Amino acid sequence: MTNPQKYRYLFGPVASRRLKLSLGIDPLPFKTCSLDCVYCELGKTTDRTVKRQSFVPPREIIGELIQFLRTGNRPDCITISGSGEPTLHLDLEEIITEVKKITSIPLAVITNSTLLHDPKVRSALLPVDIVLPSLDAVTPGAFARVNRPHPALEVEQIISGLHEFREEFTGEIWLEILLVRGLNDQPEEVELLRDLSHSLRPDRVQLNTVARPGTEDSALPLADEHLQKLKEFFGPPAEIIAGSRHSPAKVQSESVEERILETASRRPVTAEEIAAGMGLEIKEAEKLLDRLQKEGKLIAKKHEKMEFWIANK
Numbered sequence: 001m002t003n004p005q006k007y008r009y010l011f012g013p014v015a016s017r018r019l020k021l022s023l024g025i026d027p028l029p030f031k032t033c034s035l036d037c038v039y040c041e042l043g044k045t046t047d048r049t050v051k052r053q054s055f056v057p058p059r060e061i062i063g064e065l066i067q068f069l070r071t072g073n074r075p076d077c078i079t080i081s082g083s084g085e086p087t088l089h090l091d092l093e094e095i096i097t098e099v100k101k102i103t104s105i106p107l108a109v110i111t112n113s114t115l116l117h118d119p120k121v122r123s124a125l126l127p128v129d130i131v132l133p134s135l136d137a138v139t140p141g142a143f144a145r146v147n148r149p150h151p152a153l154e155v156e157q158i159i160s161g162l163h164e165f166r167e168e169f170t171g172e173i174w175l176e177i178l179l180v181r182g183l184n185d186q187p188e189e190v191e192l193l194r195d196l197s198h199s200l201r202p203d204r205v206q207l208n209t210v211a212r213p214g215t216e217d218s219a220l221p222l223a224d225e226h227l228q229k230l231k232e233f234f235g236p237p238a239e240i241i242a243g244s245r246h247s248p249a250k251v252q253s254e255s256v257e258e259r260i261l262e263t264a265s266r267r268p269v270t271a272e273e274i275a276a277g278m279g280l281e282i283k284e285a286e287k288l289l290d291r292l293q294k295e296g297k298l299i300a301k302k303h304e305k306m307e308f309w310i311a312n313k
């Protein structure tokens, strides 16, 4: 039976430390991105591109949002992010303009910054309340090691785009820097990142590390003490976050089991997160996860002494 409440482009709402209860909009086909980060929780980039395209008609996304808002749900925030790089959507400006027309809920966009050198992308983002750009490297070597970019991308150009965006944008910028052990945590790289964060003047600098299994098993996190030291080194407004930049769960699926499988197909999740996200007791969540594993639908994977669950595709 088809569930009339099922959405194709909306995710969540999910409780996130950064954006509280956030409803996600995913305007792209799965893993369409300009980067192929070693730590990406969504797996390998299947379409690595820098070509902006009209992937999904804006009216379909807006139609779903109107339908969602009619249910009376009011998330703290609407976030355009999802399973790829949202600025690759050619009609991003139209999507943002329409969202702002139909609701006063704050709008955020999570971007990997690679297209900010394009004036059309920067102009599309101007009405947004919070932009969360990421930048994990300043030198081309570290950029290649961590982000495995499309060959047309140069990190210098991305940094110029970020600076230009800071000049033009009046909303909040929360810059995320994700550090991977041995790849971009060398003192020289970290110092360059710190200097860049100072010159960019973001409202927040959010230091992150590999908190969940990424695309490459070799992508390892920094130790907590190391991250703490780096927070001091960066100085205010740096803070430590440890979480995904992607929205994990689809809205109102047909059953808890289906929601678990959808969530685990988006990113690795812990039993605690499943319990919190689905409103279950931890024992109940563990039981369901065990059963789904026995049925061959989920696999368990250890990462830094924690157990994560991943959909067995």
Ligand code: SF4
Residues within 6 Å of the ligand: 033, 034, 035, 036, 037, 039, 040, 041, 042, 045, 083, 084, 085, 112
């Ligand atoms: S982490 Fe984000 S930017 Fe990096 S490959 Fe995954 S979707 Fe793209």
